[in-house]
Amino acid sequence: MASLRDLLLAVIKSLFRGRSFLQALLAFWTTSTESSPTLREPASKDGSTSISDFLAKAESLLLDPTQPDKRRALSQKLKLEFREGLLSNPACMLPSYHTELPTGDESGQYLAVDVGGSTLRVALVDLKGRGSSGGPESVIVSIDTFNIDNDIRALKGRAFFNWMAEKIYQTVAKDSRQGHCADDPLLLGLSWSFPIEQPAPQTYLLRPMGKSFHAADGLLNQNLSSILQTSCLHHNLHVSLSAIVNDASATLLSAAYSHPSTTTFGLILGTGVNIAAYLPVTTISPSKLPPRPQTLATHVVVNTELGMFGGPSLPSTKWDKTLKASHPRPDFQPLEHLVSGFYLGEVARLILVDAIHETGAFGGVVPDSLAREYTLDAKTLSLLESDPFHFQTLHPSPYPPSRTDLALLTSIASLITQRSASILAASLHALHEINLEASSPQNQPQKTTTIAYTGSVIEHYPHYLSHLQSYLDQLTLNTPTTFKLVPAKQSSVLGAAVALACLDKQSTRS
Numbered sequence: 001m002a003s004l005r006d007l008l009l010a011v012i013k014s015l016f017r018g019r020s021f022l023q024a025l026l027a028f029w030t031t032s033t034e035s036s037p038t039l040r041e042p043a044s045k046d047g048s049t050s051i052s053d054f055l056a057k058a059e060s061l062l063l064d065p066t067q068p069d070k071r072r073a074l075s076q077k078l079k080l081e082f083r084e085g086l087l088s089n090p091a092c093m094l095p096s097y098h099t100e101l102p103t104g105d106e107s108g109q110y111l112a113v114d115v116g117g118s119t120l121r122v123a124l125v126d127l128k129g130r131g132s133s134g135g136p137e138s139v140i141v142s143i144d145t146f147n148i149d150n151d152i153r154a155l156k157g158r159a160f161f162n163w164m165a166e167k168i169y170q171t172v173a174k175d176s177r178q179g180h181c182a183d184d185p186l187l188l189g190l191s192w193s194f195p196i197e198q199p200a201p202q203t204y205l206l207r208p209m210g211k212s213f214h215a216a217d218g219l220l221n222q223n224l225s226s227i228l229q230t231s232c233l234h235h236n237l238h239v240s241l242s243a244i245v246n247d248a249s250a251t252l253l254s255a256a257y258s259h260p261s262t263t264t265f266g267l268i269l270g271t272g273v274n275i276a277a278y279l280p281v282t283t284i285s286p287s288k289l290p291p292r293p294q295t296l297a298t299h300v301v302v303n304t305e306l307g308m309f310g311g312p313s314l315p316s317t318k319w320d321k322t323l324k325a326s327h328p329r330p331d332f333q334p335l336e337h338l339v340s341g342f343y344l345g346e347v348a349r350l351i352l353v354d355a356i357h358e359t360g361a362f363g364g365v366v367p368d369s370l371a372r373e374y375t376l377d378a379k380t381l382s383l384l385e386s387d388p389f390h391f392q393t394l395h396p397s398p399y400p401p402s403r404t405d406l407a408l409l410t411s412i413a414s415l416i417t418q419r420s421a422s423i424l425a426a427s428l429h430a431l432h433e434i435n436l437e438a439s440s441p442q443n444q445p446q447k448t449t450t451i452a453y454t455g456s457v458i459e460h461y462p463h464y465l466s467h468l469q470s471y472l473d474q475l476t477l478n479t480p481t482t483f484k485l486v487p488a489k490q491s492s493v494l495g496a497a498v499a500l501a502c503l504d505k506q507s508t509r510s
């Protein structure tokens with residue numbers, strides 16, 4: 001008898017050969033019921049829907065808006081929203097001070113620190129340059145990773161930065177080559193996944209951090225450079241915070257360093273979603289560009305804050321409306337709700353609860369562990385195909401799920417990730433068109449546009465990457481553009497080091 005895994009794979013595979021869920025499931029039942037009578041669909045009681053009818057309905061609600069022509073229309077609408085954001089919205093489309101992409105010949109050893117929601121990384125990065133004879137263009141000489149747990153997140157104000165300084169000191173102390181003194185401090189590049197205000201180059205003012213961090217408590221609008229400097233001095237460590245990047249910009253910069261000059265986008269898709277884009281300055285309102293020394297810059301790295309877009313343009317099903325209705329800031333990040341890992345699990349849960357009530361799947365009973373909001377994790381969904389029993393362990397039920405029940409959930413997960421990938425493809429395409437249309441004929445972007453990506457959903461979710469690639473291909477059909485997705489490994493520390501190297505080069509030049 002075929003294993004559950006094989007059967008699920010068979011459904012998924014026929015799905016990806018372009019058959020609808022309905023067809024795939026029917027094929028699944030007809031080929032598997034003989035050998036395994038328990039697989040038969042539960043007989044519908046009067047008035048209840050069959051699982052295949054439910055899935056057919058869900059498929060049409062979720063996937064109709066992602067048909068190629070509708071995806072193209074969404075891209076056009078997003079393009080208008082992005083243009084407006086570039087001209088007038090102070091909360092998104094944030095230009096950075098990075099006006100030049102690395103050429104790939106930057107070199108030197110740099111200290112890079114990455115502070116994310118759950119990890120602190122401290123790395124010594126050796127940039128050798130793309131032209132260096134043999135060997136990779138960059139080497140992480142050493143990297144230490146520290147867990148940021150609730151206790152660390154609860155540290156208030158300087159206590160958090162003292163903790164950070166201690167970890168930086170531990171890493172630096174291991175490498176005797178890292179000399180430093182008050183007159184010649186260690187240059188530090190920081191990847192900071194939190195809001196920060198940058199009114200002038202080298203000045204970074206702390207803003208409320210969110211994500212249950214308390215490090216900004218009592219330090220709001222204070223100078224992060226001097227805070228870090230002071231904390232590091234407790235260990236006799238002289239540092240100078242010289243470059244800050246967010247995670248999306250870090251991805252863009254690190255890939256631009258490793259790949260020939262084609263990179264235009266840095267894409268993050270894990271718990272959250274964001275894109276950094278390298279755009280012509282002419283697309284940005286001068287009032288959004290702070291006064292800066294390099295007035296001759298033609299392009300600048302822009303942090304799109306993608307999650308905030310899409311309010312007027314995105315499709316919305318009844319499940320999306322339910323999610324929004326109980327959200328504390330329903331209109332703050334519309335695109336995030338349909339695309340990022342944090343919300344994929346919740347949308348799947350809402351659909352599953354409906355399916356259980358309407359079809360009697362899972363014995364007609366919602367497992368206790370799934371009764372509350374945000375109890376289904378995107379990671380659990382991403383493991384359904386390879387390890388369906390993971391789900392049963394996390395979400396036990398008085399009626400152990402049948403193979404059909406699990407196939408139902410896998411199908412729901414696949415539908416919402418296809419929708420997410422379609423919206424992401426439309427967003428990338430819209431940004432690409434803005435770049436294309438604003439570039440002078442002699443300064444056209446390369447035909448191959450590289451999208452450097454990182455994040456748990458895009459890296460690990462089954463088929464996410466191939467869906468995204470095929471949706472992008474559909475959007476560029478019959479045009480000279482090709483989108484190429486490349487993984488950006490360790491991009492946060494590499495990007496911070498590259499940002500530092502670029503500034504270093506600019507300052508020695510001027």
Ligand SMILES: *[C@@H]1O[C@H](CO)[C@@H](O)[C@H](O)[C@H]1NC(C)=O
Pocket residue numbers: 202203204223224225226229
């Ligand atoms: C912030 O601190 C750094 C390091 O002490 C200093 O170089 C910079 O001038 C400060 N910025 C402001 C606006 O005070």
